[in-house]
Amino acid sequence: IQLSAERLRRRYRGQITGDLETFDRCVDTIIRQVGDIGAMVDEFSAFARMPAPRFAEHDAAELLRAAVFAQRVADPDVAIDIEGPKGDATLVCDGRIVGQALANVLKNASEAIAARRALSPGLAGGIRARLAIQGDTLAFEIQDNGVGLPPKDRDRLTEPYVTTREKGTGLGLAIVKRILEDHGGRLDLHDATPPPGACVVLAFPYSHPSPQAAQTNADGRKVRA
Ligand SMILES: Nc1ncnc2c1ncn2[C@@H]1O[C@H](COP(=O)(O)OP(=O)(O)OP(=O)(O)O)[C@@H](O)[C@H]1O
Ligand SMILES: [Mg+2]
Structure with a gap:
């Protein structure tokens, strides 16, 4: 998902004529949240194993x-x-x-x-x-x-x-x-x-x-x- 989102940005960012800010924020949100999910899944596979807060x-x-x-x-x-x-x-x-x-x-x-x-x-x-x-x-x-x-x-x-x-x-x-x-x-x-x-x-x-x-x-x- 992360790679696809990055690719979408590389490929289509230049073609956006309207609301570039929303495009950027949405792509950033996808990339960041997928990263967060990945990290979370790594850290706790179940509720019982919640990560210790940093x-x-x-x-x-x-x-x-x-x-x-x-x-x-x-x-x-x-x-x-x-x-x-x-x-x-x-x-x-x-x-x-x-x-x-x-x-x-x-x-x-x-x-x-x-x-x-x-x-x-x-x-x-x-x-x-x-x-x-x-x-x-x-x-x-x-x-x-x-x-x-x-x-x-x-x-x-x-x-x-x-x-x-x-x-x-x-x-x-x-x-x-x-x-x-x-x-x-x-x-x-x-x-x-x-x-x-x-x-x-x-x-x-x-x-x-x-x-x-x-x-x-x-x-x-x-x-x-
Ligand atoms: N904002 C809310 N308004 C009304 N009921 C709520 C609200 N938040 C929680 N509840 C009640 O509390 C229950 C438990 O919420 P919880 O988030 O733990 O589980 P869920 O939303 O049912 O499932 P999941 O979060 O896994 O999708 C809900 O099923 C609902 O009955
Ligand atoms: Mg819920």
């Missing part, structure tokens, strides 16, 4: 934007709004793994909207992807106006193999929960306000940047002390 500083807003962009490409029929704080939102995490968690949750939101649309066609479904920093918590809140969480056994939804979808494996939220635990954070599921819909919150521990604590490493990038 922590580094990441811009949480950029992680959210990248995941939202990929979901918009996957399902262009569902509008996704991004809201976020201005200024620093540096998260110490494994960026690839947190990207996977966001992707799983955005996919669920989109599927919940598709399920509601199957009942009421023409519904203008939407997702709000919000980044919020409060105290020592940085939270990604993904709210949708889909069918909403099932009324029964809600606390079991994050267990492996629990699914209400015909084609679901039920691993999506179990993986997200595990990722949050590995980062010292937590996963919460609520009803959307206003209903119907669901709001899924990925909360990570956050430490506010302090100028004294920032140092510069060998290649000139800032690191936290």
Whole structure:
């Protein structure tokens, strides 16, 4: 897939007259995500063997934007709004793994909207992807106006193999929960306000940047002390 995408770019980039930026972003997304998938498959063949996170500083807003962009490409029929704080939102995490968690949750939101649309066609479904920093918590809140969480056994939804979808494996939220635990954070599921819909919150521990604590490493990038 990667080689084909690179070939498409080499061969046809010069012929694009319209929206070159979207072409570039889409090809980059394919190449990057296939690379990520390859690395993930290498590292864990099953949920039981999740890779240990490799922590580094990441811009949480950029992680959210990248995941939202990929979901918009996957399902262009569902509008996704991004809201976020201005200024620093540096998260110490494994960026690839947190990207996977966001992707799983955005996919669920989109599927919940598709399920509601199957009942009421023409519904203008939407997702709000919000980044919020409060105290020592940085939270990604993904709210949708889909069918909403099932009324029964809600606390079991994050267990492996629990699914209400015909084609679901039920691993999506179990993986997200595990990722949050590995980062010292937590996963919460609520009803959307206003209903119907669901709001899924990925909360990570956050430490506010302090100028004294920032140092510069060998290649000139800032690191936290
Ligand atoms: N945004 C949401 N709205 C409504 N229900 C949800 C939402 N997210 C998760 N759920 C419920 O939680 C269940 C478990 O989700 P999970 O992501 O673990 O598995 P899945 O989506 O069913 O399968 P997979 O992720 O493997 O495709 C879903 O089947 C669904 O019932
Ligand atoms: Mg899922």
